[in-house]
Amino acid sequence: MALGVAELFHGLFGSAIPSVIGALGQRVIELVPGGLATRAIETLGKADIPLLVAALVCGSLASGALLATLSRRRPVAALAGVGALWLAGTAAALAEPSAAALPTAAALLVAAACGTWVSGLLLRAGRGEGRDTGRTMPGVRRREAGSRAPTEVGRRGFVLLAGAAAAAGVAAAGAGRLLSSREPSREAARPLRLPEDRPAGGGARVHKSLPPPPEAASIEVRGMPPLITPAEDFYLIDTALVSPRVDAREWSLKIGGNVENPLELSYADLLSMPTREADITLSCVSNEVGGGLVSNGRWTGVLLSDVLREAGVDPRRITGSSSQIVGRSVDGWTAGFRTELAFDGREALVAFGLNGNELPLKHGYPARLVVPGLYGYVSATKWLSEIELTGWDFDAYWIQRGWAKEGPVKIQSRIDTVRDGETLPAGRIPVGGVAWAPHRGISRVEVSTDGGRTWNEARLAAQLDPDSWRQYLYGWDARPGRYTLQVRATDGEGRTQTARRTPPHPSGATGYHAIRVTVV
Numbered sequence: 001m002a003l004g005v006a007e008l009f010h011g012l013f014g015s016a017i018p019s020v021i022g023a024l025g026q027r028v029i030e031l032v033p034g035g036l037a038t039r040a041i042e043t044l045g046k047a048d049i050p051l052l053v054a055a056l057v058c059g060s061l062a063s064g065a066l067l068a069t070l071s072r073r074r075p076v077a078a079l080a081g082v083g084a085l086w087l088a089g090t091a092a093a094l095a096e097p098s099a100a101a102l103p104t105a106a107a108l109l110v111a112a113a114c115g116t117w118v119s120g121l122l123l124r125a126g127r128g129e130g131r132d133t134g135r136t137m138p139g140v141r142r143r144e145a146g147s148r149a150p151t152e153v154g155r156r157g158f159v160l161l162a163g164a165a166a167a168a169g170v171a172a173a174g175a176g177r178l179l180s181s182r183e184p185s186r187e188a189a190r191p192l193r194l195p196e197d198r199p200a201g202g203g204a205r206v207h208k209s210l211p212p213p214p215e216a217a218s219i220e221v222r223g224m225p226p227l228i229t230p231a232e233d234f235y236l237i238d239t240a241l242v243s244p245r246v247d248a249r250e251w252s253l254k255i256g257g258n259v260e261n262p263l264e265l266s267y268a269d270l271l272s273m274p275t276r277e278a279d280i281t282l283s284c285v286s287n288e289v290g291g292g293l294v295s296n297g298r299w300t301g302v303l304l305s306d307v308l309r310e311a312g313v314d315p316r317r318i319t320g321s322s323s324q325i326v327g328r329s330v331d332g333w334t335a336g337f338r339t340e341l342a343f344d345g346r347e348a349l350v351a352f353g354l355n356g357n358e359l360p361l362k363h364g365y366p367a368r369l370v371v372p373g374l375y376g377y378v379s380a381t382k383w384l385s386e387i388e389l390t391g392w393d394f395d396a397y398w399i400q401r402g403w404a405k406e407g408p409v410k411i412q413s414r415i416d417t418v419r420d421g422e423t424l425p426a427g428r429i430p431v432g433g434v435a436w437a438p439h440r441g442i443s444r445v446e447v448s449t450d451g452g453r454t455w456n457e458a459r460l461a462a463q464l465d466p467d468s469w470r471q472y473l474y475g476w477d478a479r480p481g482r483y484t485l486q487v488r489a490t491d492g493e494g495r496t497q498t499a500r501r502t503p504p505h506p507s508g509a510t511g512y513h514a515i516r517v518t519v520v
């Protein structure tokens with residue numbers, strides 16, 4: 001009942017009174033050690049959040065039951081327990097950046113009171129039931145002498161009352177969910193509309209778009225991932241239990257900290273700056289060798305360096321106290337990287353478009369950072385609300401949880417067209433996939449079919465951009481037998497992937513992707 005009423009308040013008042021289950025879940029996500037959190041995401045996949053919510057609801061119901069039981073003998077202790085639960089829920093909710101303190105505390109107090117009141121009602125009804133001694137017809141009960149039970153409803157009555165209470169709780173929760181889902185909701189991204197370009201000679205406002213990828217950049221073979229990952233297939237990693245829903249008309253991006261000229265840009269301001277498209281492969285530090293936490297997007301955005309220059313940042317005058325660029329999200333998440341990287345020529349973007357559309361909600365609408373060559377956890381802040389220049393001593397979200405301070409993407413390659421454990425007919429087998437080393441590009445990919453003793457040069461598709469992954473294909477003339485296939489790539493600077501196997505923690509996995517196949 002308490003949870004239901006809390007959820008109803010959330011539905012009525014939106015993010016000012018956060019969902020208590022949502023907030024508790026969020027705190028659990030933040031408190032579990034980094035490695036464990038990533039592991040959970042990887043092993044549970046998309047089920048991680050439903051499972052977490054289910055666990056929290058069950059836990060809450062169990063603690064309610066415990067307290068109700070306790071209250072029969074020790075009502076004061078039980079009431080203190082209710083107070084503790086209220087405190088925990090309120091603390092969790094108030095840690096949400098959007099929470100309004102007094103209304104939240106008050107709403108949760110009302111919710112806790114509702115729960116306590118209903119429990120009391122049920123307990124008194126149950127007590128009448130419990131002290132019943134006679135074997136009489138259903139619904140007719142004798143009261144034990146001296147019992148203070150004010151109601152005497154019988155077993156059926158009790159079940160009815162409990163059922164009604166449960167139904168009311170569930171209904172309140174359902175109504176709350178329904179109401180909160182009416183907030184600006186758009187799961188599917190709309191086409192990105194940029195303001196009109198000024199006529200030629202009319203000024204600096206330019207929107208640079210890219211031509212469609214050349215055909216030579218794609219190799220058409222079954223199992224090859226598309227050169228540009230469709231937005232709905234783009235890998236997804238974040239700590240948000242529910243994606244923040246930001247209204248772009250009310251949103252703004254602050255650029256502050258140690259800058260000459262702190263500023264605040266509206267969505268319209270941002271879109272009317274010179275924009276460009278860039279093909280950038282984004283990957284997660286927790287991606288295992290051969291894993292799927294990597295995708296290639298065609299991003300639209302404004303150069304981060306342009307935004308920083310607007311704020312008076314001079315790349316020749318970066319000092320200790322402006323050596324880190326920290327991106328802050330509306331949900332409080334942070335990521336940081338060296339300020340130089342915004343000015344070294346790479347297309348670090350404040351991005352608001354993906355594959356020609358607005359950013360999907362899950363990928364950071366209305367704006368996020370994308371920095372070629374850096375893992376997402378140090379750079380790719382979604383639902384971006386602030387860019388702050390600060391000292392290197394500030395540790396962002398995942399750094400506080402034990403991941404490496406700097407997150408350059410390690411060169412990696414993956415076999416996609418053949419799967420581990422597959423049985424294939426003898427003959428020519430296309431062994432292909434993708435290799436990436438943003439922002440250095442890929443110059444060579446080799447495939448081994450004998451467990452790494454000999455290596456064969458793979459054919460490379462044209463390099464779309466050094467920031468993008470590159471497709472490769474090796475035509476393997478396979479005879480029957482059992483084989484271990486491996487792949488390794490060399491980057492644009494001539495450095496070849498290391499064979500040494502290291503786990504994702506703390507700075508990204510290394511080693512060759514290896515799969516076993518049987519040829520018959």
Ligand SMILES: Nc1nc2c(c(=O)[nH]1)N[C@H]1C(S)=C(S)[C@@H](COP(=O)(O)O)O[C@H]1N2
Pocket residue numbers: 234235236237238239240282283284285329330331333362363364375376377379380381382383
């Ligand atoms: N606000 C916010 N931004 C975030 C994260 C997050 O948890 N919260 N996760 C980061 C991590 S670890 C990665 S790998 C990328 C993933 O971006 P995607 O979900 O769009 O693929 O987003 C980054 N940006």
Ligand SMILES: [Mo]
Pocket residue numbers: 237283284285286375376377
């Ligand atoms: Mo990540």
